[in-house]
Amino acid sequence: MMKTITVLPGDGIGPEVTASAVRVLKSIFSTSNRNVQFIEKKIGGAAIDAYGTPLPQETIDQCHHSDAILLGAVGGPKWNQQSMQLRPEQGLLGIRKAMGLFANLRPVEAFQALVDASPLKQSFVEQVDFVIVRELTGGLYFGRPSERLGPNQDRVVDTLAYSRQEIQRVVEKAFQLALKRRRKITSIDKANVLESSRMWREVVNETAKRYPEVAVTHQLVDSAAMQLITNPSQFDVLVTENMFGDILSDEASVLTGSLGMMPSASLRADKVGLYEPAHGSAPDIAGQGKANPLATILSAALLLRYSLDMDTEAAQIETAVRQILNQGIHTSDLHVANHEDQIVSTSEMTDHVIHAI
Amino acid sequence: MMKTITVLPGDGIGPEVTASAVRVLKSIFSTSNRNVQFIEKKIGGAAIDAYGTPLPQETIDQCHHSDAILLGAVGGPKWNQQSMQLRPEQGLLGIRKAMGLFANLRPVEAFQALVDASPLKQSFVEQVDFVIVRELTGGLYFGRPSERLGPNQDRVVDTLAYSRQEIQRVVEKAFQLALKRRRKITSIDKANVLESSRMWREVVNETAKRYPEVAVTHQLVDSAAMQLITNPSQFDVLVTENMFGDILSDEASVLTGSLGMMPSASLRADKVGLYEPAHGSAPDIAGQGKANPLATILSAALLLRYSLDMDTEAAQIETAVRQILNQGIHTSDLHVANHEDQIVSTSEMTDHVIHAI
Ligand SMILES: CC(C)[C@H](C(=O)O)[C@@H](O)C(=O)O
Ligand SMILES: CC(C)[C@H](C(=O)O)[C@@H](O)C(=O)O
Numbered sequence: 001m002m003k004t005i006t007v008l009p010g011d012g013i014g015p016e017v018t019a020s021a022v023r024v025l026k027s028i029f030s031t032s033n034r035n036v037q038f039i040e041k042k043i044g045g046a047a048i049d050a051y052g053t054p055l056p057q058e059t060i061d062q063c064h065h066s067d068a069i070l071l072g073a074v075g076g077p078k079w080n081q082q083s084m085q086l087r088p089e090q091g092l093l094g095i096r097k098a099m100g101l102f103a104n105l106r107p108v109e110a111f112q113a114l115v116d117a118s119p120l121k122q123s124f125v126e127q128v129d130f131v132i133v134r135e136l137t138g139g140l141y142f143g144r145p146s147e148r149l150g151p152n153q154d155r156v157v158d159t160l161a162y163s164r165q166e167i168q169r170v171v172e173k174a175f176q177l178a179l180k181r182r183r184k185i186t187s188i189d190k191a192n193v194l195e196s197s198r199m200w201r202e203v204v205n206e207t208a209k210r211y212p213e214v215a216v217t218h219q220l221v222d223s224a225a226m227q228l229i230t231n232p233s234q235f236d237v238l239v240t241e242n243m244f245g246d247i248l249s250d251e252a253s254v255l256t257g258s259l260g261m262m263p264s265a266s267l268r269a270d271k272v273g274l275y276e277p278a279h280g281s282a283p284d285i286a287g288q289g290k291a292n293p294l295a296t297i298l299s300a301a302l303l304l305r306y307s308l309d310m311d312t313e314a315a316q317i318e319t320a321v322r323q324i325l326n327q328g329i330h331t332s333d334l335h336v337a338n339h340e341d342q343i344v345s346t347s348e349m350t351d352h353v354i355h356a357i
Numbered sequence: 358m359m360k361t362i363t364v365l366p367g368d369g370i371g372p373e374v375t376a377s378a379v380r381v382l383k384s385i386f387s388t389s390n391r392n393v394q395f396i397e398k399k400i401g402g403a404a405i406d407a408y409g410t411p412l413p414q415e416t417i418d419q420c421h422h423s424d425a426i427l428l429g430a431v432g433g434p435k436w437n438q439q440s441m442q443l444r445p446e447q448g449l450l451g452i453r454k455a456m457g458l459f460a461n462l463r464p465v466e467a468f469q470a471l472v473d474a475s476p477l478k479q480s481f482v483e484q485v486d487f488v489i490v491r492e493l494t495g496g497l498y499f500g501r502p503s504e505r506l507g508p509n510q511d512r513v514v515d516t517l518a519y520s521r522q523e524i525q526r527v528v529e530k531a532f533q534l535a536l537k538r539r540r541k542i543t544s545i546d547k548a549n550v551l552e553s554s555r556m557w558r559e560v561v562n563e564t565a566k567r568y569p570e571v572a573v574t575h576q577l578v579d580s581a582a583m584q585l586i587t588n589p590s591q592f593d594v595l596v597t598e599n600m601f602g603d604i605l606s607d608e609a610s611v612l613t614g615s616l617g618m619m620p621s622a623s624l625r626a627d628k629v630g631l632y633e634p635a636h637g638s639a640p641d642i643a644g645q646g647k648a649n650p651l652a653t654i655l656s657a658a659l660l661l662r663y664s665l666d667m668d669t670e671a672a673q674i675e676t677a678v679r680q681i682l683n684q685g686i687h688t689s690d691l692h693v694a695n696h697e698d699q700i701v702s703t704s705e706m707t708d709h710v711i712h713a714i
Binding site for chain 2: 087119121124140141146147154155156157160161190193194195198223228230243246247248249250251254259
């Protein structure tokens with residue numbers, strides 16, 4: 001049966017890094033004899049330029065008919081002055097919501113070859129291996145009202161809203177994931193201040209009863225922001241609401257030494273998912289062949305694992321990436337001054353990965 | 358004219374560390390011939406035990422008749438099971454709100470003697486010297502509604518609410534502070550998603566026009582969570598709303614190697630302020646003479662500076678603390694295994710500070 005992957009290159013370095021990941025996927029599909037078609041659509045600034053909207057209906061429709069979506073990055077100075085509804089980010093928020101992709105998974109793993117590039121001392125990062133599960137379609141990002149109030153429009157509100165069911169489904173995902181890992185969940189909230197956090201904590205505790213084999217702890221978000229740096233190896237699966245997850249997952253990315261290494265998967269209850277690097281569109285280096293494609297290539301590995309049940313091939317990509325880094329082959333973002341590593345371009349790095357697989 | 362300092366020891370190690378800071382202050386007032394009275398009141402768990410409420414009216418009244426308030430810490434396992442309104446934290450949130458202390462200042466500075474204790478590599482932390490200005494009486498912490506909704510109570514909302522004036526006054530504080538420092542402000546928001554952040558950014562930009570000598574940049578909160586670790590020396594004054602400030606200021610505390618070193622000041626438009634260490638009540642080591650009193654002693658220095666116009670004496674305390682650390686005199690929380698430092702108790706550390714002044 002033919003599978004469909006929709007590719008949304010987006011802006012900046014998005015086209016370069018998705019092209020790399022597509023090449024890696026095609027080489028895997030050809031050796032494993034899988035019938036997969038790739039269809040490209042516009043999102044973000046590129047879609048604003050072509051259609052006057054960051055998320056054309058055509059893009060949404062195509063995504064609805066896909067088994068998986070591979071996204072590059074959106075945004076750039078060109079569209080910064082636009083009104084809110086015409087900003088590239090709205091394409092990203094819109095597609096997550098339209099597809100109901102409520103669980104964003106961000107694996108954070110130390111790459112032995114890159115510990116020198118981390119701002120942290122080696123002893124703090126070498127054992128790091130956890131996944132952040134961020135709720136992605138609720139909370140402050142989508143709650144209404146989100147508007148100015150009062151006769152002079154001099155008051156403003158945003159709304160952090162959740163239904164119990166929205167919390168349940170993402171917490172359930174986290175427990176399922178923990179079963180396949182070290183069976184430890186850290187749920188992060190601000191239950192000493194927020195009512196939504198108290199409901200969150202209740203749902204986690206109720207769910208925990210159905211998973212007696214999973215050890216559950218709760219951490220306050222401020223404390224978690226410290227512990228991510230002072231004791232990151234304590235974590236296995238972290239689960240938290242949308243805004244806390246946004247902040248903590250970017251913070252956690254510093255552990256690995258480069259945002260250029262961080263993949264992400266946005267999932268729902270079935271197998272359909274959207275996969276994208278955690279980094280942005282880096283307009284300053286776009287089109288120069290300097291972009292690090294590894295975060296997108298590692299996102300493609302997650303695509304194989306979660307959307308196409310190709311665990312073996314996913315692991316092959318991950319092993320290949322590790323191997324190449326161990327050989328001292330780096331893109332320029334990973335370069336550590338005093339190392340004799342070999343700096344390669346986006347497409348050379350992609351060739352290395354394909355070759356190593 | 359006699360000045361009044363209200364001391365709110367609170368729970369856990371609160372009584373020990375405030376006692377230390379009071380001793381330091383008394384020694385300073387006696388040599389400088391200042392007439393200051395100290396009045397002690399209960400807050401938090403201690404107030405729940407004595408009066409059935411974490412913030413007795415008597416405590417509020419006394420604070421309203423004070424020039425400054427010195428607070429230890431609140432909370433502990435004993436009161437964890439209480440209903441929300443009876444939790445020790447409500448005392449802390451309540452006194453901030455009752456006193457209108459809208460600007461929380463947290464200086465973050467590397468202590469040369471402690472860089473080894475930081476999880477970060479020395480080169481990343483050495484130059485660190487910034488202040489986080491956190492809005493303290495608005496946003497998600499106090500917005501209404503904050504409640505369960507629906508026939509089955511299965512929906513929940515919290516509200517992030519600000520008035521333009523609430524934003525203005527704290528932004529103004531940040532600019533005033535920047536004038537006395539390196540004249541750089543980084544305002545942190547999530548303007549690509551939140552309406553409240555867009556108002557925040559507008560107010561910062563308007564205020565900036567009145568301070569042409571201050572350089573202003575905006576950072577998204579997720580990006581700031583990274584940059585605090587990867588490039589902390591770029592910052593001079595950071596200003597942000599309540600919840601972002603809560604998360605980022607605790608995150609920033611890891612730079613200095615110990616929460617035991619972090620003072621804070623909560624201010625309003627006049628000179629009245631509340632001063633407290635950034636650490637918690639540490640019930641596990643309470644009453645053992647192990648607590649590090651330096652965060653509270655450094656908070657007392659801020660009290661002298663901001664509430665009593667005693668800049669010279671404030672600097673004396675800060676210099677004394679630096680000197681003692683350089684001599685290798687540490688409390689046990691600062692101990693780095695391979696160092697030949699001298700571990701002292703809470704009261705010995707206090708003696709050292711008084712002696713060094
Ligand atoms: C671009 C922005 C809206 C987005 C978010 O905050 O979700 C990004 O920061 C991310 O984390 O994917
Ligand atoms: C105890 C808690 C409510 C408080 C806060 O979040 O404000 C604390 O974390 C702080 O930062 O002073």
